[in-house]
Amino acid sequence: MLKEFKDFIAKGNVMDMAVGIIVGAAFTAIVKSMVADLINPIIGVFTGGLDFTNRYVVISGEVAPGTSLEAAREAGASLFAYGSFIMAVINFLIIALVVFLLVRYVNKVKEAAESKEEEAPAVEEPKGPTELEVLLEIRDSLKK
Template identity: 50%
Template sequence: MSIAKEFREFAIKGNVVDLAVGVIIGAAFSKIVDSLVKDLVMPLVSLVTGRLDFSNLFVVLGAIPPGTPRTLADLTRAGVPVFAWGNFITVLVNFLILALVIFVMVRQINRLRRASAEPPAAAPAAPAEDIVLLREIRDSLKR
């Protein structure tokens, strides 16, 4: 078998195609969740806590070069070690929301699969005529 034919069989298999579709949809879905966290959830959290931007919550762990602005991006660019705990909180909230949404989706898909996989319970088939006759004979002999 040639390499091209083997590769074609591999690439056409359902698992590979499903994985590719999942990765593409996952990347697009990640942008939606990022926007959900950034544009909807974090403003509500900041309303409660009084802060709008958690990504600029950090602790400087080294010396700051003179003239460097005290923002996370500028300090990172200047090579200053920074403990960026606010950025971590934002990423963590993003992950938790994404995990929750994926859990709900997978749960619903599994529920739909179970419903379609389980055919309705059929009524038991009537016993064959010879079985019925044998039962009648048995019952009459018992009497």
């Protein structure tokens, strides 16, 4: 069983997947910061200073007006945190856009590499006699 586990871990696909997960986690942190520190303030300018992260509706429990979302959660209130959902949607859209642009760029690079391969002059094989020419030569030698 240990040998099977070693073989599984040593496969290239597992290592590629591990690298992808690590890079994905780091990328998520970057996107969260981008949304919280760059996009939210811009959205706030267009919405009159509205900050989505602390937007919620109290379903049950006592929460003083103006209490932050985190403090309301700590107080044990049941909340409908629509601001967090809006931020999750924005995060998703940003990640989807970046992944789209990345895949688009990789596809263009692949197409450019393939077109260079097609443009490269093909190496011509030395021309020898065709099959018909060989057969005719054999026929003529047999006639003699």
